[in-house]
Amino acid sequence: MKEKYKNLFIPITLKNGAEVRNRIVMAPMTTFSGNSDGTVSEQELKYYKRRAKGLGMLITACIGVSLDGIAFPGQFTAFAENADENLKKLSEIIRNEGTKAILQIHHGGRMAVPALIPGGQAVSAGNIPSPRTPDVIPRELHEAEIDRIIEDFGKATKKAIDTGFDGVEIHGANTYLIQQFFSPHSNRRTDRWGGDIQKRMLFPMKVIDKVKRVAEEYGKKDFIVGYRFSPEEIETPGIRIEDTLVLVENLISKELDYIHISLQDIHAKPSMGSGYDKSMVEMIIDKVNGRIPVIAVGGIHTPDEALKIVEDGADMIALGRELIMEPDWVKKAEEDQEDEIAVKMSRGSKDKLVIPDALYKQIENTDGWFPFEK
Numbered sequence: 001m002k003e004k005y006k007n008l009f010i011p012i013t014l015k016n017g018a019e020v021r022n023r024i025v026m027a028p029m030t031t032f033s034g035n036s037d038g039t040v041s042e043q044e045l046k047y048y049k050r051r052a053k054g055l056g057m058l059i060t061a062c063i064g065v066s067l068d069g070i071a072f073p074g075q076f077t078a079f080a081e082n083a084d085e086n087l088k089k090l091s092e093i094i095r096n097e098g099t100k101a102i103l104q105i106h107h108g109g110r111m112a113v114p115a116l117i118p119g120g121q122a123v124s125a126g127n128i129p130s131p132r133t134p135d136v137i138p139r140e141l142h143e144a145e146i147d148r149i150i151e152d153f154g155k156a157t158k159k160a161i162d163t164g165f166d167g168v169e170i171h172g173a174n175t176y177l178i179q180q181f182f183s184p185h186s187n188r189r190t191d192r193w194g195g196d197i198q199k200r201m202l203f204p205m206k207v208i209d210k211v212k213r214v215a216e217e218y219g220k221k222d223f224i225v226g227y228r229f230s231p232e233e234i235e236t237p238g239i240r241i242e243d244t245l246v247l248v249e250n251l252i253s254k255e256l257d258y259i260h261i262s263l264q265d266i267h268a269k270p271s272m273g274s275g276y277d278k279s280m281v282e283m284i285i286d287k288v289n290g291r292i293p294v295i296a297v298g299g300i301h302t303p304d305e306a307l308k309i310v311e312d313g314a315d316m317i318a319l320g321r322e323l324i325m326e327p328d329w330v331k332k333a334e335e336d337q338e339d340e341i342a343v344k345m346s347r348g349s350k351d352k353l354v355i356p357d358a359l360y361k362q363i364e365n366t367d368g369w370f371p372f373e374k
């Protein structure tokens with residue numbers, strides 16, 4: 001290994017004592033490729049096997065925790081009747097490589113796909129549709145349903161424990177249900193679940209409490225619980241970086257094992273508001289000040305880019321699209337072959353790169369998402 005990359009390969013001990021062998025994480029990425037009964041598919045198992053080697057942690061695609069939260073065709077679910085067998089295979093594939101296996105747990109809220117949920121009725125903190133899906137009018141959740149969804153996050157955590165995962169990541173990012181409760185755009189409730197920022201944080205905090213309780217009761221001492229969030233929203237009203245810094249303080253008080261900042265561009269400065277000269281990642285790292293490990297993500301392709309982020313203070317970096325395009329990223333970074341790392345995708349490389357059919361189709365059909373060779 002080149003001496004200069006050594007900081008990417010230093011092990012890190014998380015809050016609960018779990019030892020992660022290096023700083024490189026596979027970002028959670030939905031595959032659209034689960035079996036129609038909600039179980040993990042053979043194509044997914046092959047895709048993860050091709051990528052698990054050498055990483056510190058692999059965070060899986062998000063698993064649906066509730067019937068009413070399914071947000072993608074082919075999303076695997078924690079409540080599928082026969083979920084266990086292939087979830088066990090998935091955790092084993094990852095752990096056999098010495099990589100921590102983290103299951104991302106998720107509810108889509110108003111971003112659920114009507115055709116995939118009971119009665120076609122999406123649910124959320126309130127009845128305001130997302131500007132991304134204006135035709136999907138959500139129904140405001142009742143108190144008892146909120147309690148049930150919190151229980152569902154607990155059940156999914158138990159499922160992760162029972163099927164051999166090293167931890168779970170709570171998906172509080174990317175405009176899904178947990179973020180919808182935190183957001184002043186989607187949460188206009190006047191009961192205890194909405195109002196000022198403290199009240200809008202109640203649902204995320206209750207989910208964390210539940211997940212941590214289940215982890216403490218049933219998991220090993222070093223079972224990992226992480227939390228992912230998006231630092232701002234483009235909607236008005238919407239989450240601003242100032243709100244996120246308050247959220248971060250509360251996440252720290254929950255004794256989580258890590259926090260994960262979800263961004264498309266790791267260098268992005270706050271876009272809502274002016275006069276910021278630091279990036280959102282830098283602002284959060286300053287706020288955290290070493291009190292909890294931070295994972296940063298968004299547009300990293302080369303080991304030099306990854307190294308720079310770690311040297312600037314992130315504890316770990318996550319690679320998303322890059323690991324789809326280059327399954328051997330870690331090996332090449334470790335074995336002095338960094339110049340051979342593919343940073344673009346060539347058309348027709350689905351089989352060579354072991355990418356599930358439905359995921360590859362999405363990639364090819366979404367202009368500008370992945371960089372393609374000309």
Ligand SMILES: Cc1cc2nc3c(=O)[nH]c(=O)nc-3n(C[C@H](O)[C@H](O)[C@H](O)COP(=O)(O)O)c2cc1C
Binds near residue numbers: 030062104263299320
């Ligand atoms: C195919 C694909 C699926 C994704 N699915 C998820 C997901 O299930 N959960 C999540 O939190 N983020 C998801 N993301 C976002 C990524 O985790 C990551 O934050 C984003 O792609 C930016 O990182 P990158 O530039 O390294 O790809 C997905 C991204 C891609 C490309």
